[in-house]
Amino acid sequence: MKPVIDxxxxxxxxxxxxxxKGAYQIGAWRALKEAGxxxxxxxxxSVGALNGALICMDDYENAKKVWExxxxxxxxxxxxxxxxxxxxxxxxxxxxxxxxxxLMKEGGIDVTPLRELIAECIDExxxxxxxxxxxxxxxDVDEWKELDIDMKECEDPSMIxxxxxxxxxxFPLFKNEKLHGKTYIDGGAIxxxxxxxxxxxxxxxxxMIRIFGVGREKKVKIPEDTNIYTVAPKVSLGSIxxxxxxxxxxxxxxxxxxxxxxxxxxxxxxxxxxxxEEECYYLNQLVKLNAENYRHxxxxxxLSQAESRYCRNMTEVVLPVMAEELKLSKDWTYKELYLxxxxxxxxxxxxxxxxxxxxxxxxxxxxxxxxxxxGRELPAFVWIVVKEIPEEIPEEISSTDE
Numbered sequence: 001m002k003p004v005i006d007x008x009x010x011x012x013x014x015x016x017x018x019x020x021k022g023a024y025q026i027g028a029w030r031a032l033k034e035a036g037x038x039x040x041x042x043x044x045x046s047v048g049a050l051n052g053a054l055i056c057m058d059d060y061e062n063a064k065k066v067w068e069x070x071x072x073x074x075x076x077x078x079x080x081x082x083x084x085x086x087x088x089x090x091x092x093x094x095x096x097x098x099x100x101x102x103l104m105k106e107g108g109i110d111v112t113p114l115r116e117l118i119a120e121c122i123d124e125x126x127x128x129x130x131x132x133x134x135x136x137x138x139x140d141v142d143e144w145k146e147l148d149i150d151m152k153e154c155e156d157p158s159m160i161x162x163x164x165x166x167x168x169x170x171f172p173l174f175k176n177e178k179l180h181g182k183t184y185i186d187g188g189a190i191x192x193x194x195x196x197x198x199x200x201x202x203x204x205x206x207x208m209i210r211i212f213g214v215g216r217e218k219k220v221k222i223p224e225d226t227n228i229y230t231v232a233p234k235v236s237l238g239s240i241x242x243x244x245x246x247x248x249x250x251x252x253x254x255x256x257x258x259x260x261x262x263x264x265x266x267x268x269x270x271x272x273x274x275x276x277e278e279e280c281y282y283l284n285q286l287v288k289l290n291a292e293n294y295r296h297x298x299x300x301x302x303l304s305q306a307e308s309r310y311c312r313n314m315t316e317v318v319l320p321v322m323a324e325e326l327k328l329s330k331d332w333t334y335k336e337l338y339l340x341x342x343x344x345x346x347x348x349x350x351x352x353x354x355x356x357x358x359x360x361x362x363x364x365x366x367x368x369x370x371x372x373x374x375g376r377e378l379p380a381f382v383w384i385v386v387k388e389i390p391e392e393i394p395e396e397i398s399s400t401d402e
Contacts, residue, residue, distance in 0.1 A: 012041050013055070016044075016210065020242045023070075028209045028231055031259035031263060035260075042134050043148075052134050056127045056133075067252060068248060078109065128152055146191060190218075193210075199221075204225055211237055213240055269340075270343045272357065282333075293386070323337050325379075
């Protein structure tokens with residue numbers, strides 16, 4: 001695969017807050033690292049600050065281990081079983097409600113486990129000696145102002161861990177304790193997407209890893225000579241406090257493949273498809289049907305199977321109807337339609353999406369899986385894909401109306 005971004009440049013990385021969704025950012029980092037993307041600096045809020053610290057330490061296996069082993073009780077003083085029940089059944093029992101009420105009266109949930117996790121997995125010396133700069137956002141309640149802190153300029157290296165914790169104090173959920181005499185809250189309360197932190201420091205090439213956490217997103221004026229590349233999930237990543245290991249592993253994979261999509265310009269809305277063909281190629285894939293599949297489609301749409309109407313039926317009726325069924329925009333292209341048909345069919349066949357496919361590879365995988373769909377009534381668009389592509393449109397159905 002050929003990157004569509006310039007790997008000779010150095011990039012700034014924006015990591016927003018979002019609690020349990022943060023595993024997505026580490027998956028994204030893996031893809032950037034494997035592709036050889038050079039990171040010059042990271043700006044992070046809340047979990048984005050913690051992940052930014054892990055990135056500065058340049059130890060992906062350590063970061064992956066932290067996230068793969070994450071649990072509710074490693075972040076908050078809660079019982080894993082109760083939290084799992086809450087998210088599994090989506091309801092709380094009387095005991096849980098009483099516990100929650102008492103926690104709020106006491107100022108919120110104790111996050112001593114988070115402090116201990118930071119102490120265990122963050123190495124201040126590695127951060128200070130890293131070629132990557134780290135900027136952390138938090139909010140100073142005592143002085144009532146936002147802080148955008150350059151971690152390499154901390155007077156005392158031990159303050160790095162304190163500021164990482166300060167940036168993650170979700171108000172009013174987490175119990176807040178003073179750090180070196182001051183009160184801080186989660187930077188997301190004021191600025192959850194710290195894009196401005198890098199823009200103001202003169203970064204011209206910036207990659208934003210979105211996880212859509214809870215918090216304020218400040219508007220930032222982007223200079224004309226600044227390029228912003230965005231990686232974002234197309235599906236919900238769930239709750240910011242759902243620290244479930246199974247979901248975490250999914251988020252790691254999703255962040256990885258979504259970032260590959262950005263780096264290499266992969267196509268597809270569900271799958272990750274490496275393609276470089278022109279429109280005419282996809283038109284051929286859409287209309288070059290064997291006689292049997294043509295009959296399937298004409299029957300499905302109750303159209304005449306007359307040989308003379310082949311091209312008119314396909315281009316003027318069938319393809320526009322398929323585009324509408326697949327919810328494409330009104331200005332759809334043949335490429336978009338064929339890839340939408342391919343993805344919808346692959347989804348029907350329950351083909352794993354966590355892999356980069358070429359068009360041919362995905363089509364072949366569909367052919368392998370189709371026997372499992374025998375006996376089911378298939379959507380008409382399936383017959384566009386499930387065929388051997390002939391060299392030419394068969395003569396008996398290739399003529400057009402006079």
